[in-house]
Amino acid sequence: MTAALTIKQVAEKTALSVHTLRYYERCGLIASVDRASNGHRRYSADDIRWIKFLNRLRLTGMPIRQMQQYAKLVRQYPDAAFGDRRQLLENHRETVTRQIHQLQENLAVVDWKIQHYSELEDKLNEHSKINS
C-alpha cells in the first residue's frame, strides 16, 4: 500500500498551494478526500493522479466551470460516460489548438516589430560610424 499524504505534501507534489487544494475540493473538483482520525486530509495516490490531471486542464486554460462538468462526469459514472468525457476533452483540445495558432499569429507580428527595431538600431549605428 502507498502512504497517504498530507495536504502540504500534496501541495509540494502538485505545485498547487494548500489553499488551492482546499478551494478545488470546496468547488467540487476533488471529491471526498479521506480524513485521518483528527480530521486532517489524507490523499491517496489516486487523488494525486487526479489532481495532477486537473492541473493539466487548468494549465491549458480550461475554466473551473468546465472542469467541474468533467469532474461531475467522472464522479457520476466512474466506469462509463467515456464518450461524453472524451467529447468534453476534444472540445477543449480544439479550443486550445486554436488558441495556440492565434498566439503564434500574434507573436509573428511582434517578431516583425522586433526585426524592425533591429534594423533601426543598425541604421543608427552606421550613422554614428560615418559621423565619427
Add this chain to the structure above:
Amino acid sequence: MTAALTIKQVAEKTALSVHTLRYYERCGLIASVDRASNGHRRYSADDIRWIKFLNRLRLTGMPIRQMQQYAKLVRQYPDAAFGDRRQLLENHRETVTRQIHQLQENLAVVDWKIQHYSELEDKLNEHSKINS
C-alpha cells in the same frame, strides 16, 4: 489625408469595445487622441495602427503593466530607445514561446487521455457485439 474616426468606428475596426478604448487611454496606453470641437475623440490612422499593435500584445497575454512600460518608451523617445523597446518585446516573445511549449506539453497529456477514452469506448463496443 485620411478621415479621423469616431470611437465607435475604431471599436469596430479594432474589435475592442468603446469602453476598453477609453480605459486604455485612461491608463496611459493610448496618448492624446485628438478631439473634435465638441470634445469627441477623433482617431488618426496612426492611432489605429498603434491600437492594433497594442491589441496584438494583449492577445499574446502581455499584462497591462508591461504594455504601459512599452507605451511610455514609445511616447518618451519616439525616435530612439529602439534597443529598450526591442528588449522588452524580446523578453515577451521568450515568455510567450515558453507558454506555447507548455500549452503543447499539457495538451499532449489531454490527447493521451482522449486516446485512452477512445480505447475504452472501443472495448465497450466490442463487448456489446459479443453479447448481442
Add this chain to the structure above:
DNA sequence: GCTTGACTTAGAGTGCGCTCTAACTTTTAA
C-alpha cells in the same frame, strides 16, 4: 421643440481564480 442616439466623465461593479485571515485544534520537538 423634441426625441434619438452618439458622445463625455468619474467612478462603481463584475467575473475569474485564487489567496489570505481569523479563530481554533492538534501534533511534534525541545
Add this chain to the structure above:
DNA sequence: TTAAAAGTTAGAGCGCACTCTAAGTCAAGC
C-alpha cells in the same frame, strides 16, 4: 510543559482586465 508548526472551517479580500452606470452634453432629423 510549552512553543512552533501544521491542520481545520467559513468567509473575506485581492489583482486583473475589463465592463457598466449615472448624469450630463451635443447634433441631426422629424
